[in-house]
Amino acid sequence: MSAAAKAAPSMDRELVLTRLIDAPREKLFRAWTEPELLKQWFAPKPWTITRAEIDLRPGGASLIVMRSPEGQEFPNPGVVLEVVKNQRIVMTDAYTKAWEPSEKPFMTAIVTFEDEDGNTRYTARARHWTVADRETHEKMGFHEGWGQCADQLAELAKRI
Amino acid sequence: MSAAAKAAPSMDRELVLTRLIDAPREKLFRAWTEPELLKQWFAPKPWTITRAEIDLRPGGASLIVMRSPEGQEFPNPGVVLEVVKNQRIVMTDAYTKAWEPSEKPFMTAIVTFEDEDGNTRYTARARHWTVADRETHEKMGFHEGWGQCADQLAELAKRI
DSSP states (O other): OOOGGGGOOOOGGGEEEEEEEEHHHHHHHHHHHSSHHHHHHOOOTTTTEEEEEOOOOOOOOEEEEEEETTTTTTEEEEEEEEEEEETTEEEEESSTTTTOOOOOEEEEEEEEEETTTTTEEEEEEESSSSHHHHHHHTTTTTTHHHHHHHHHHHHTTTTT | GGGGGGGOOGGEEEEEEEEEEOOOOHHHHHHHSSSSHHHSSSTTTTTTEEEEEOOSTTOOOOEEEEEEETOOOEEEEEEEEETTTEEEEEEEESSSEETOOSOOOEEEOOOOOEEEETTTEEEEEEEEEHHHHHHHHHHHTTTHHHHHHHHHHHHHHTTT
């Protein structure tokens, strides 16, 4: 195998958002996995979520439809790869359902919830297949968008 | 979403190999999942398998190293996505382990074992993310290679 064919180091293909949130892991997990809660925080306002479905098991399909302030809808189909209740959720857009390849495997999201000093360490990693996709995602506003959503998640967690 | 951004129909991205094999599902499943058995049929002779590891659970890593007649080794790392004992195995090269994106998501293999008239219907599907990859795989000799391996599998199943 040539050097050029090898994957770039995973850190060059990963984006990470982390927050210490004043809420128990269980509430953040619920906010991530219950559609009616997910809708309230998963899009950076004034964007909204018009549809949220998630079949919470390896191979389960998910569909999240985001709506822009102008009213345009963006469906985001994906598949759940791994779930550890209150601890970890892994999803990817590489499949639209089990096991139907999507038009473009863009990223895998690894979300973890860990106890830390009475709070929860919330970490969302977006792992891409290429450095170019990581760069694209960063320019699309990964840090700002996921950061705003994490703030909305923290705010919601106080109310549930 | 533009029409061009949509995925090609999955049948245009899939290659299928099927055989009716005179052996029970259980034996074929063993031949697929026990490394010492897998080594005996998984490469079209005179190619050989020098290493076979498979962690048989969603997210489990697999590593199969093939050796050409000239002695060159080709490692094939992948991840198990789904296992239903004696019925179904799904694996992909899109990850090298859970959940580390590979250098190139090429295909997802869906292998099924079904009872049929006292024999087993063995079906191996290779689903690709692009039509170009399906074509490449076909030109690499998918039908001949997987066909020869299926014959080797059927032959092995008589002896175990």
